[in-house]
Amino acid sequence: MDSAKINFVAERQSVMWLLIAQLVAIVPQLGSLPVWIIGVWAAVAVWYWRIVTRAWSFPPRWVKACLLLAVVAGVYFSFSSLFSLEAMIAVLVLAIILKLLELKTARDHWLVLMLSYFVVACGLLFSQQIGALLLALIQITLLLMAQQSLYRRDAKALPMLRAVAVMGLQSLPLMLMLFVIFPRIGPLWTMPLPGGEAVTGMSDSLEFGDIAKLSQSGALAFRVRFHGAKPAPEDLYWRGLVLDEFDGRRWRRSSWSQWSNKIAAPALTRPLLNYTVTLEAGAHKWLYALPLAVVQRDDVYYSNQHQWLASRPLTGRLQYAVSSQPVRYLPDANAKATAVSANNLRLAGNTNPRARALAAEWLLQWPDKSDRVAAAIAYFKQNAFIYTLTPSRLGQNSVDEFLFNTRQGFCEHFAGSFVFLMRAAGVPARIVVGYQGGEFNDRDGYLLVHQSDAHAWAEVYIDGQGWQRVDPTATVAPSRVRLGAEAVFRGQDGYLAGDAMSLRKYEWAKRMRYFVDNINYAWARWVLNYDSGIQNNFLLKVLGDINPQRLMLLVLMAGGVPLGVAAFFSLRQSRVAGEDLAARYYLASCSALARRRLVRRSGETPDDFAQRVQREQPCWGAWLASQTQLFSQCSYLPQDSRRYQQNLALLKRARRPRKWMERHSQTTKINK
Amino acid sequence: MPSDSVAILAEVVAEIGRVVLGKDRQIQQALCCLLARGHLLIEDVPGVGKTTLSHAFAKVTGLDYQRMQFTSDLLPADILGVSIFDRNSNGFHFHPGPIFTQFLLVDEINRASPKTQSALLEAMAEQQVSIEGETRVLPKPYFVMATQNPLFQSGTFPLPESQLDRFLMRISLGYPDERSERRLLAGGDPRALLGQLRPLLNAAKIIALQDAVDKIEVRDSVLSYVQRLIGFTRQDSHYAFGLSTRAALALIQCAKAWAMLQGRDYVLPDDIQLVLEPVAGHRLSAAADSQGDGPDLIKRLMSQVPVVV
Numbered sequence: 001m002d003s004a005k006i007n008f009v010a011e012r013q014s015v016m017w018l019l020i021a022q023l024v025a026i027v028p029q030l031g032s033l034p035v036w037i038i039g040v041w042a043a044v045a046v047w048y049w050r051i052v053t054r055a056w057s058f059p060p061r062w063v064k065a066c067l068l069l070a071v072v073a074g075v076y077f078s079f080s081s082l083f084s085l086e087a088m089i090a091v092l093v094l095a096i097i098l099k100l101l102e103l104k105t106a107r108d109h110w111l112v113l114m115l116s117y118f119v120v121a122c123g124l125l126f127s128q129q130i131g132a133l134l135l136a137l138i139q140i141t142l143l144l145m146a147q148q149s150l151y152r153r154d155a156k157a158l159p160m161l162r163a164v165a166v167m168g169l170q171s172l173p174l175m176l177m178l179f180v181i182f183p184r185i186g187p188l189w190t191m192p193l194p195g196g197e198a199v200t201g202m203s204d205s206l207e208f209g210d211i212a213k214l215s216q217s218g219a220l221a222f223r224v225r226f227h228g229a230k231p232a233p234e235d236l237y238w239r240g241l242v243l244d245e246f247d248g249r250r251w252r253r254s255s256w257s258q259w260s261n262k263i264a265a266p267a268l269t270r271p272l273l274n275y276t277v278t279l280e281a282g283a284h285k286w287l288y289a290l291p292l293a294v295v296q297r298d299d300v301y302y303s304n305q306h307q308w309l310a311s312r313p314l315t316g317r318l319q320y321a322v323s324s325q326p327v328r329y330l331p332d333a334n335a336k337a338t339a340v341s342a343n344n345l346r347l348a349g350n351t352n353p354r355a356r357a358l359a360a361e362w363l364l365q366w367p368d369k370s371d372r373v374a375a376a377i378a379y380f381k382q383n384a385f386i387y388t389l390t391p392s393r394l395g396q397n398s399v400d401e402f403l404f405n406t407r408q409g410f411c412e413h414f415a416g417s418f419v420f421l422m423r424a425a426g427v428p429a430r431i432v433v434g435y436q437g438g439e440f441n442d443r444d445g446y447l448l449v450h451q452s453d454a455h456a457w458a459e460v461y462i463d464g465q466g467w468q469r470v471d472p473t474a475t476v477a478p479s480r481v482r483l484g485a486e487a488v489f490r491g492q493d494g495y496l497a498g499d500a501m502s503l504r505k506y507e508w509a510k511r512m513r514y515f516v517d518n519i520n521y522a523w524a525r526w527v528l529n530y531d532s533g534i535q536n537n538f539l540l541k542v543l544g545d546i547n548p549q550r551l552m553l554l555v556l557m558a559g560g561v562p563l564g565v566a567a568f569f570s571l572r573q574s575r576v577a578g579e580d581l582a583a584r585y586y587l588a589s590c591s592a593l594a595r596r597r598l599v600r601r602s603g604e605t606p607d608d609f610a611q612r613v614q615r616e617q618p619c620w621g622a623w624l625a626s627q628t629q630l631f632s633q634c635s636y637l638p639q640d641s642r643r644y645q646q647n648l649a650l651l652k653r654a655r656r657p658r659k660w661m662e663r664h665s666q667t668t669k670i671n672k
Numbered sequence: 673m674p675s676d677s678v679a680i681l682a683e684v685v686a687e688i689g690r691v692v693l694g695k696d697r698q699i700q701q702a703l704c705c706l707l708a709r710g711h712l713l714i715e716d717v718p719g720v721g722k723t724t725l726s727h728a729f730a731k732v733t734g735l736d737y738q739r740m741q742f743t744s745d746l747l748p749a750d751i752l753g754v755s756i757f758d759r760n761s762n763g764f765h766f767h768p769g770p771i772f773t774q775f776l777l778v779d780e781i782n783r784a785s786p787k788t789q790s791a792l793l794e795a796m797a798e799q800q801v802s803i804e805g806e807t808r809v810l811p812k813p814y815f816v817m818a819t820q821n822p823l824f825q826s827g828t829f830p831l832p833e834s835q836l837d838r839f840l841m842r843i844s845l846g847y848p849d850e851r852s853e854r855r856l857l858a859g860g861d862p863r864a865l866l867g868q869l870r871p872l873l874n875a876a877k878i879i880a881l882q883d884a885v886d887k888i889e890v891r892d893s894v895l896s897y898v899q900r901l902i903g904f905t906r907q908d909s910h911y912a913f914g915l916s917t918r919a920a921l922a923l924i925q926c927a928k929a930w931a932m933l934q935g936r937d938y939v940l941p942d943d944i945q946l947v948l949e950p951v952a953g954h955r956l957s958a959a960a961d962s963q964g965d966g967p968d969l970i971k972r973l974m975s976q977v978p979v980v981v
Contacts, residue, residue: 602975
């Protein structure tokens with residue numbers, strides 16, 4: 001057995017670097033992993049360090065088995081499952097940590113480093129923001145340095161950092177090429193998604209207080225870049241989802257609207273509003289747009305409630321181009337007033353008697369439906385309603401309490417009560433949820449829509465025309481629509497309460513935020529959104545047509561050319577750096593003989609070999625003797641640069657015996 | 673390199689070869705050792721011509737010659753010399769010991785006590801002797817040829833590794849081949865011929881030759897071969913410890929001298945290989961858990977390390 005292998009104990013410096021790199025790879029994962037992992041790491045690190053300093057020895061097999069069982073049980077109790085994504089990553093991280101206790105060979109050292117790269121990659125499952133990228137770069141840098149420290153005599157940080165930087169720059173072209181042309185293959189298996197509860201955003205049902213809660217978040221909902229004129233803020237109703245069923249307390253999507261609801265996209269007439277929306281990930285299926293909209297994407301469809309829907313929840317960021325035509329009425333696909341009424345007049349049970357009574361009054365008083373709508377708007381205007389983020393809590397008959405007692409509410413209160421009144425008064429009505437407004441980033445001119453811009457409004461059906469948007473909130477608080485939620489609520493208690501961005505009242509903080517968002521937006525637009533569709537377009541543009549031959553050509557061009565250039569320079573450099581050319585040509589001669597079963601032994605000197613060949617196979621003897629003499633003159637004799645070059649050229653020319661033989665047989669013939 | 677020195681060296685080998693029959697290789701090695709400014713250790717059983725070789729060598733090189741037989745009761749003063757009170761001059765007068773000569777033959781060096789051995793070996797290494805506070809320089813050229821019996825013979829004090837390192841080369845003569853032995857037996861005692869040997873060299877010529885050895889060219893490819901050799905002994909688990917830098921220097925110096933003996937003014941890897949056993953053999957020992965002795969170790973070294981890469 002090789003004693004060097006048994007006694008491998010890594011140099012202390014590389015152990016230090018390994019531990020540092022491991023710690024930095026693990027700590028950022030703690031957001032999704034149980035915190036006790038760091039305790040395990042610390043204990044194992046200390047243990048391993050004692051092993052390295054030869055104070056302790058490696059643990060016996062049964063100790064390792066017990067530790068393994070203990071940590072797997074720990075993971076099980078922390079997640080109450082072993083098969084969620086977080087649990088699997090936790091098991092991986094713990095396995096890497098425990099591997100330290102049997103780090104006996106250089107190969108084990110490598111294994112731990114390689115698995116740590118995998119952990120870094122797992123971190124990107126949870127966030128793909130530019131911050132996550134920077135973090136991953138730092139982690140990879142440290143891992144590369146740890147890898148280097150295995151092979152360096154002095155593991156000084158700066159020289160290693162320089163080497164890592166050089167290596168990183170060298171790999172950049174390859175990385176870019178892989179990013180641009182490597183096929184984007186869909187996932188081969190479904191992975192349990194990282195904890196969905198963390199995603200803030202609109203849900204598909206609405207109760208009083210929901211949107212007020214949502215508006216405490218400063219998280220980004222989507223960004224919009226307008227190509228051409230920007231619409232006025234009061235026109236920015238980002239229509240999302242239609243809620244048309246009321247159970248007395250909660251608004252939902254009716255089940256009929258969710259089935260066979262696919263219709264053809266509307267035909268638009270000019271002038272059009274063109275823009276691109278970059279929607280942040282959420283667990284929902286609907287897209288936001290300004291009606292009447294056409295979304296230019298293949299994987300989404302249009303529903304009969306003028307919603308754009310995706311077939312699967314939008315768990316990743318989605319970018320889509322939209323053309324919109326502002327319209328006053330949205331046509332109903334059913335076109336039959338009876339069907340519209342049947343679905344949009346229903347009120348469950350007999351809650352809220354006072355509101356029903358009021359609506360019944362209007363029904364008697366105004367035969368025309370639009371008059372009833374105006375009456376409801378007037379009601380909100382005349383009574384002192386207060387638009388607030390923190391309305392009082394409401395009981396069983398929430399609409400009654402809101403309309404007649406508390407009169408404090410957020411947009412969903414106004415929209416919900418309005419639709420209730422309308423339905424009770426025989427006007428088909430429904431709630432629309434989405435976002436209203438947004439803020440333009442001064443630096444780049446695109447629109448940022450945050451969760452705090454979440455809004456709910458109403459649509460009423462005007463016979464013969466279609467659905468008309470009515471926003472009772474705008475009646476009560478016109479500034480909400482004109483200036484945005486921020487202007488109304490700035491300084492109020494609940495607004496953006498859960499958000500570090502509440503610094504936005506300061507001008508400098510705002511600029512800073514715009515700047516950061518600018519970077520994030522560019523990152524999302526150019527990198528994260530580069531999916532197979534964009535890739536196909538790009539390849540089509542470059543290649544004209546996507547077929548295997550052209551793709552291969554592109555790969556060869558994009559990959560082969562830089563690699564070839566790099567190889568050329570490195571080969572040149574190695575020659576300049578004193579590669580022994582004479583030895584190379586001489587060895588080439590020897591391998592030519594080796595193919596003829598005359599193998600030079602490693603300890604055999606050129607002269608000895610030449611003599612042996614002369615004895616064993618005299619036919620090659622003369623040639624090899626000449627080569628050996630040339631080689632000796634190049635390598636061993638006192639140097640004379642002119643003669644060296646001559647000899648080298650001769651040695652190179654004759655390194656294949658066959659050619660030499662031909663030339664020499666000719667000269668001998670001529671001599672004869 | 674002047675061609676007459678090549679000729680004269682060949683003549684020296686031939687002249688000594690008249691007395692020491694069939695041992696041209698060993699004569700060349702001894703000469704090589706002298707030219708490389710080193711000292712020679714000859715290890716062999718009694719009666720194979722060690723002393724004859726040294727006598728012939730002394731005669732042909734024309735150097736001052738002293739011979740000492742080491743015994744277990746020999747004291748350092750016996751070889752270095754002593755100061756004796758001189759009544760006439762009313763002071764101490766130094767009587768130099770046999771060490772003050774140009775060519776010293778030490779017979780059976782491993783019979784003397786370690787104390788005496790180290791006195792000699794220190795003098796060899798320093799090329800000077802300090803006696804009673806006064807430093808006395810040894811003459812030039814200074815060449816020690818020591819013989820020793822194999823260690824398994826009784827009554828010997830084996831030289832420790834550090835002392836063996838002082839000898840540039842260690843060679844053994846071995847039994848003569850059949851034809852030479854027959855000639856020896858038929859021709860009677862070859863020592864009778866010693867008187868007829870002509871001194872072909874002298875101190876000045878030898879110093880000139882030694883200086884000429886320094887000018888022999890050693891190219892990078894040979895130096896890297898030497899480095900590969902010593903590197904191999906340091907890494908391979910068959911060796912108890914690797915060759916020192918001094919050993920590498922010795923290899924190169926001997927290879928230069930050997931190249932000169934061959935009439936070349938540059939060193940080939942072949943020269944390194946030819947001097948490898950005498951130069952490195954006594955400096956290597958097998959690791960505790962591995963098989964084989966000196967020759968095996970050298971053979972392994974020569975066959976495993978590539979000459980050209």
